[in-house]
Each structure stands twice: as C-alpha cells, then as structure tokens.
Amino acid sequence: MELFNLFIKSAFAENMVFTFFFGMCSYLAVSKTVKTAVGLGAAVIFVLGITVPVNYLLQTYILADGALSWLGPDYAELDLSFLSFIMFIAVIAAMVQLVEMVVEKFAPALYGALGIFLPLIAVNCAILGGSLFMQQKNFAHVGEATVYGLGSGFGWFLAIVLIAAIREKIRYSDVPAPLRGVGMAFILTGLMGLAFLGFLGF
Amino acid sequence: MAEKEALFSKKNKKLITDPLNFNNPVTIQVLGICSALAVTVQMDNALIMSFAVLFVLVIGNLTVSLMRNMIPSRIKIIVQLVIVASLVIIVDQVLQAFVYDVSKQLSVFVGLIITNCIIMGRLEAFALGNKPWASIMDGVGNGLGYGLVLVVVAFFKEVFGSGTLTIPGMGKLQIIPEAIYEMGYEDNGLMLLPPSSLIIVAIYIWIQKKNNPELIESH
Numbered sequence: 001m002e003l004f005n006l007f008i009k010s011a012f013a014e015n016m017v018f019t020f021f022f023g024m025c026s027y028l029a030v031s032k033t034v035k036t037a038v039g040l041g042a043a044v045i046f047v048l049g050i051t052v053p054v055n056y057l058l059q060t061y062i063l064a065d066g067a068l069s070w071l072g073p074d075y076a077e078l079d080l081s082f083l084s085f086i087m088f089i090a091v092i093a094a095m096v097q098l099v100e101m102v103v104e105k106f107a108p109a110l111y112g113a114l115g116i117f118l119p120l121i122a123v124n125c126a127i128l129g130g131s132l133f134m135q136q137k138n139f140a141h142v143g144e145a146t147v148y149g150l151g152s153g154f155g156w157f158l159a160i161v162l163i164a165a166i167r168e169k170i171r172y173s174d175v176p177a178p179l180r181g182v183g184m185a186f187i188l189t190g191l192m193g194l195a196f197l198g199f200l201g202f
Numbered sequence: 203m204a205e206k207e208a209l210f211s212k213k214n215k216k217l218i219t220d221p222l223n224f225n226n227p228v229t230i231q232v233l234g235i236c237s238a239l240a241v242t243v244q245m246d247n248a249l250i251m252s253f254a255v256l257f258v259l260v261i262g263n264l265t266v267s268l269m270r271n272m273i274p275s276r277i278k279i280i281v282q283l284v285i286v287a288s289l290v291i292i293v294d295q296v297l298q299a300f301v302y303d304v305s306k307q308l309s310v311f312v313g314l315i316i317t318n319c320i321i322m323g324r325l326e327a328f329a330l331g332n333k334p335w336a337s338i339m340d341g342v343g344n345g346l347g348y349g350l351v352l353v354v355v356a357f358f359k360e361v362f363g364s365g366t367l368t369i370p371g372m373g374k375l376q377i378i379p380e381a382i383y384e385m386g387y388e389d390n391g392l393m394l395l396p397p398s399s400l401i402i403v404a405i406y407i408w409i410q411k412k413n414n415p416e417l418i419e420s421h
Contacts, residue, residue: 022314085313093279125236182407194397
C-alpha cells in the first residue's frame with residue numbers, strides 16, 4: 001500500500017513535467033504527434049525504472065557518507081558523494097546503451113518502436129533528475145526506489161501524451177501567428193500545470 | 203586561411219549578439235527550458251544559475267573545441283558528458299563553499315546543468331566543428347542569451363509574486379511600496395508557482411516573434 005501511494009504521489013502530485021519542468025526539451029520537441037509521444041514516453045518509463053534503482057544501489061553502497069564501511073573499518077570515513085553527478089550520468093549513459101543493445105537483440109519489434117528515442121534519453125533531464133531526487137529522498141530499500149522511478153516515468157508519459165493530443169487538435173484552431181508552435185505549447189503546458197496543482201491541494 | 207582573423211571581427215561579434223535576440227537558446231532554439239523555468243522564483247537564484255551555466259558553457263565549448271580532432275565520433279556523447287559533468291562538479295563544490303543558501307535552494311538543478319540541452323546542443327552543434335576562440339564567443343553568447351531570459355522571468359515572478367527583488371550583495375529590496383499594500387493590493391501567489399513561468403516565457407516568445415516576423419512557425 002505504501003508503494004502504491006508512492007507511485008501515485010510521484011506520478012501526479014510531483015509530476016516531473018508540471019511541477020519540476022524535467023525533460024522539457026524533448027517534451028516540446030517530440031510532442032507533435034501522439035504516436036511518437038507514446039514511443040518516447042514508454043522509453044522514459046523503461047529507462048527511469050532501470051536507472052533509479054541502479055543508482056540507488058550505487059548511492060547506498062558506494063557513494064554516500066560512510067557507505068563503504070562494508071569494505072572494512074578503514075573505509076568507513078570516506079564520503080564520495082561529490083562524485084555522484086559523474087557516476088550517475090555514466091550509469092545512465094551506459095544503461096541506455098545496454099538497454100538499446102538488449103532490446104535490439106531480443107525484442108526487434110519493441111526496438112522498432114523505441115529505437116530512435118533511446119539515444120535521446122541519455123541527455124533527458126527527467127532521467128538524471130529522477131536519480132538526483134532519489135538521492136535526496138532517502139528511500140528505505142531498493143523497491144521504493146524502483147517504484148519511484150516507474151511512477152515518475154509514468155507521470156512523464158502521461159504529460160507528453162496529453163500535450164501531443166492537444167497539439168494535434170490545435171492545428172485546426174486560429175492561434176495568433178507569433179504564438180504558433182512553441183509559444184502555444186508553453187501556454188498549454190502552463191494551463192495543464194494549473195490543473196495538476198490540484199493534486200498538491202491548491 | 204592565410205590571414206589571421208581579428209579577435210572581435212564582425213563574424214565573432216555576431217556569435218555573441220545573435221543568441222541574445224533572434225537565435226535565443228531558450229525561446230527560439232527551445233533548449234535548456236527545465237532549469238530556466240524552475241530556478242526563477244528569486245532574482246539571485248536566477249543570476250547565480252546563469253553564471254554557472256555561462257561558466258560551464260564557455261569552458262566546455264573551449265575544451266571540446268580543443269579536443270575536436272581527437273574525439274572518436276562513436277563515443278563523443280560520453281566524452282562530452284564526462285567533460286560537462288566534471289565542470290558541473292567544480293561549480294557545485296564552489297557554490298556549496300561560498301553561497302551555501304543559494305546552493306540549497308537550487309538543489310538538484312545544479313546537477314541538472316549536466317543534462318541542460320543548451321550545453322550539449324552547443325557542444326555538438328558548434329564546438330565540435332569550430333576553432334577554440336569562435337567556440338568561446340559562441341559559449342558567451344548563448345550563456346548570456348540564457349541568462350537574459352532567466353532574468354526577465356525572475357523579475358516578473360518575484361516582483362508580482364512577492365513584491366521584492368533579491369539581488370546578490372544587496373539583499374531583499376522591497377519594490378512594491380507599502381502604501382499600495384495598505385490600499386488593498388495583494389501579492390499574486392500564483393506567480394510563484396511553476397505554471398506562471400511557462401506563461402511568462404510564452405508572452406516573451408510572443409513579443410519576440412511579433413518583432414521578428416521571419417521567426418513565425420507555420421504550426
């Protein structure tokens with residue numbers, strides 16, 4: 001039940017796009033049609049669900065203050081947390097590469113759908129943001145971290161699919177010329193963000 | 203390339219001025235939005251974030267440009283990420299040492315400079331194919347263009363959201379005078395919430411494209 005709460009909280013109340021603006025670049029660039037939006041959204045759920053728990057283990061057993069004490073008493077005082085940025089991004093880049101190869105080998109159909117989006121994801125702030133928030137939240141075990149990753153990925157998926165659907169329709173509306181394209185996407189995201197504030201209790 | 207180009211030739215100046223207006227990284231190229239929107243609740247956060255990005259962008263551009271003939275194209279993303287991540291670690295440590303409060307408020311957004319698309323975008327699109335000096339100019343231009351949008355958004359958010367302006371070194375300044383509050387004016391709390399920065403950027407884009415009609419998109 002606790003895990004379910006965490007999932008709902010990370011997907012809605014702390015939605016990556018509407019409350020933190022994570023992954024806005026690809027969110028705006030790839031949201032022109034629903035089909036591509038679904039592909040990218042699914043790839044984000046997938047990668048967040050893998051990298052957050054992996055980075056959680058890295059954080060708990062290697063990087064955090066005193067995390068190396070399992071190596072022996074001499075290592076108990078080491079604090080490697082200043083290395084976390086570079087380690088996290090390396091894990092993400094390596095994982096994305098690995099996932100791409102595995103998917104290509106064992107699930108060619110899925111690769112056809114997700115393939116072109118996977119490389120984009122290594123530099124999507126939603127992915128690194130998920131790991132950095134995980135670091136601040138002090139989860140009790142790896143299951144919580146996995147659920148958090150999947151939940152935030154689902155929130156991102158929801159956001160990009162919703163905006164893509166609106167943008168497909170708004171093509172037929174008479175938008176003021178200077179706002180066409182990106183400008184309107186910003187306003188739409190702002191209005192959707194207002195609606196999502198409801199989950200925070202405003 | 204027999205003649206040596208002047209340090210501030212017309213072409214190099216253009217590299218700085220273009221990103222300030224009709225090739226702005228945030229509003230036109232749509233890069234680096236995440237941090238641009240999230241750190242703008244107070245002016246001082248916006249200024250410090252802009253300096254951090256400017257620093258990483260200039261040094262990163264310079265480094266990649268110097269190494270551009272040595273980086274194998276297959277692994278260039280990893281090489282760029284490592285360069286940027288090292289620079290961001292330096293920035294983070296400096297912020298924690300000298301302006302701890304701001305560093306706490308920026309929280310994860312300092313780390314997210316690594317995946318700020320302006321940085322990766324400029325490294326990929328410019329520094330990989332240009333000489334070091336031109337790359338520095340490009341870094342300065344795009345860093346300033348990014349900072350410009352941040353400062354504009356932060357100005358409106360802070361003045362209308364809390365009636366103050368926080369400038370580093372001068373503290374919190376009251377912009378909206380007490381007399382107006384006594385007449386019944388109230389701060390618009392909505393301005394401090396995330397959605398309002400999106401609307402402000404949209405209005406910025408609107409004005410900018412109105413003045414430069416050639417930038418208008420056809421849906």
